Amino acid sequence: MTARFAERTTSMATDYRSDRPARPEPRDHFLPPALRAPLEGRTWREFGYLLLSLPMSIVFFSFAITAVSLGAGLLVTFLGIPVLAAGLAGCLGLGAVERARARGLLHLDVAGPAPVRGKKSGLMSWVGAVLKSGASWRHLLYAVLHFPWAIFAFVVSVTFWVTGWGLLLYPLWRWTFPRFLDQPGISLYGDADGTQLYVDTPFEIGATAAVGLVLVFASPWLIRGLVSVDRMMVAGLLGPSRLATRVVELESDRGVVVDTAAADLRRIERDLHDGAQARLVALAMDLGLAKEKLTEDPEAAARMVDEAHGEVKVALQELRDLARGIHPAVLTDRGLDAALSSVASRCTVPVTVEVDLPARPAPAIEGIAYFTVSELLQNVSKHAQARRATVDVWRSQDRLMLQVTDDGTGGADLSAGSGLAGLAERLGAVDGILAVDSPTGGPTRVIAELPWRA
Known part of the structure; x- marks a missing residue:
């Protein structure tokens, strides 16, 4: 039970700490997710993301390798360090494009790393800040690691997606074979003796469409699995580091603590001013009047002293309540x-x-x-x-x-x-x-x- 509570509270904490508006609740559907997944906008957006990943990764990888190789080769001269810093800065810019692409197609909102600034103004200060920035080297690592993954994800997703829809819709486009290729259907087998095996009977056509239907229903979940790796890479390598995120959280929490302490001090001051302090001032005035009447009207003075005694008890109770509100002694x-x-x-x-x-x-x-x-x-x-x-x-x-x-x-x-x-x-x-x-x-x-x- 404890683990379940902890998991639930952690997820809910993420919701209330986030400044982004909450996503609307999903609408009820008559079809289960497995049946509507091939036609959902999410599936097509994620498939589009995998299609774009290949050309984007080629550009990112080529730029990163070229810049690093050129900078490393020129390290024997003074130009190598600025060239390497410029290459890393370019990786930061391409990383911003990748985050925007993930935000638009995957609905993955990853904050960018803190801007790279030198301690002093000038080119060399900026170059040193870029070379010391962990974010720039993580962007370079993303460019290197994402390239082979993008090739694999592109090939797998396109193969399954296109094959599934092609086989499912085979009864609709089979007519192209006899008209343009002079054969009755898809060729499954052929040898030098002229033996040919085609998909042309009604049963074979129906079985082909059934296989395509299975692939169509399986492809969205395969695509989501592939995209989950991209999500982890973008969030882990293109976002701010855990240390930077922790520093921001601590700065925010420190502001909350300061504001809370100031609000508590104002509350205590208000309670003292409106409660015990006002009551004690009135008590001092009543005791002064009682002192003046002590010789002239002892009975009236006694009544006033008795009333003042009651006021003292009330003031003491208010002070106890106030002290309990600050920190109770029983605790x-x-x-x-x-x-x-x-x-x-x-x-x-x-x-x-x-x-x-x-x-x-x-x-x-x-x-x-x-x-x-x-x-x-x-x-x-x-x-x-x-x-x-x-x-x-x-x-x-x-x-x-x-x-x-x-x-x-x-x-x-x-x-x-x-x-x-x-x-x-x-x-x-x-x-x-x-x-x-x-x-x-x-x-x-x-x-x-x-x-x-x-």
């Missing part, structure tokens, strides 16, 4: 089990809490887990219209797993711009994942995954 002293049980006791519906942890995670992760469950239970209280809820916490390898379920009306959506989206961003800032399964009518299941980092 520090007793861990997640006790802290989440305390949160569950304040929920408006009965909540069952099960915590199965062999040890305590890192304090920062523990705090994020606490506030995640707190916010999810607040959503249950305010919006779910549920009768009961459950909270499960467990460890899966090096990940802390949280699951909050309720039997409410459902309809929770990460993409609706609600508090769940902000919660997902907070989890993403620490390499966490939030997944929501909430069909209309319920039940709702929210799974959060955090790094353990003990």
